[in-house]
Amino acid sequence: MSSNDFQRHNLKMAKKKVVRDKIMASKTESRGLVIVHTGKGKGKSSAAFGMVFRCIAHQIPCAVVQYIKGGMATGERDLIQKHFAEQCKFYTMGEGFTWETQDKERDILMTTRAWELSKQLIVNPDIKMILLDEINISLRYGYLPIAEVVAFIKEHKPADTHVILTGRNAHEQLIEIADLVTEMEMIKHPFRSGVKAQKGIEF
Numbered sequence: 001m002s003s004n005d006f007q008r009h010n011l012k013m014a015k016k017k018v019v020r021d022k023i024m025a026s027k028t029e030s031r032g033l034v035i036v037h038t039g040k041g042k043g044k045s046s047a048a049f050g051m052v053f054r055c056i057a058h059q060i061p062c063a064v065v066q067y068i069k070g071g072m073a074t075g076e077r078d079l080i081q082k083h084f085a086e087q088c089k090f091y092t093m094g095e096g097f098t099w100e101t102q103d104k105e106r107d108i109l110m111t112t113r114a115w116e117l118s119k120q121l122i123v124n125p126d127i128k129m130i131l132l133d134e135i136n137i138s139l140r141y142g143y144l145p146i147a148e149v150v151a152f153i154k155e156h157k158p159a160d161t162h163v164i165l166t167g168r169n170a171h172e173q174l175i176e177i178a179d180l181v182t183e184m185e186m187i188k189h190p191f192r193s194g195v196k197a198q199k200g201i202e203f
Helices: 003-025 044-057 075-083 104-123 135-140 146-156 172-177
Strands: 034-038 062-066 088-092 129-133 162-166 180-183
Touching (some): 044 062, 044 129, 044 162, 075 088, 088 104, 104 129, 104 135, 104 146, 135 146
Parallel strands (some): 034 180, 062 088, 062 129, 129 162
16 A cells, blocks of 8 residues: 555544544443344354353343253353352253253243242342343243233333343344344354354354
C-alpha cells in the first residue's frame, strides 16, 4: 500500500472513531438482562457458559440450573464444582434427553422441581446471573407453562439480575420479553458426517 492509502485509511478510521465514541457516550443505562440463546446450531450453552465464566472472573455470584442434561459429566460442571463452587452454584436437575428418559411424567416432575429452584435463585438478591440451561426444550414439550415463566420473569426478576435461557425453539413470548436474543444457525456439523460427540467440543 502507498502512503496515500495509509493516510486515507487513518482518516477513515478517525472519522469512524468519532461516530462510535458518540454512540457509546449515549449508552448510559445498566440493568439486568433477559438473554435467550436459541437455534439449531451448536453453541447455545457454550456461549452462555462463557458469560458465566466472565461473571466468575469478575467475582459476580451466579448459578446454573440444567433442565435436560443429567448423569453425563461435562467439563464446565466439573470445573465449576471443583474450583468455583462458592462463586457459582450448579444444579443438574434433568436426567437426560427426553428420548433417553422415555418417561414424560417424570420429565414433568423434574422440570417442575428445576423451575421451583430457578425461581428461588432468580429472586435471591445475592445472585446476579442465573443460567437456565435447555429450559427452552422443556417449554417446547409443554413440561412447563410458558405463561408462568414469562410472568415470573417480568414480575419478579430483580432489576440488576441477568437471566439466560438456552435451547432450541425458543417460544415467541420469551423472545418478546428478552433484551438479547441470539439464534445459532447450523451451516455444517460433524455429527452429520458420522463424528460422535467429543470431550472439549460437546461436553
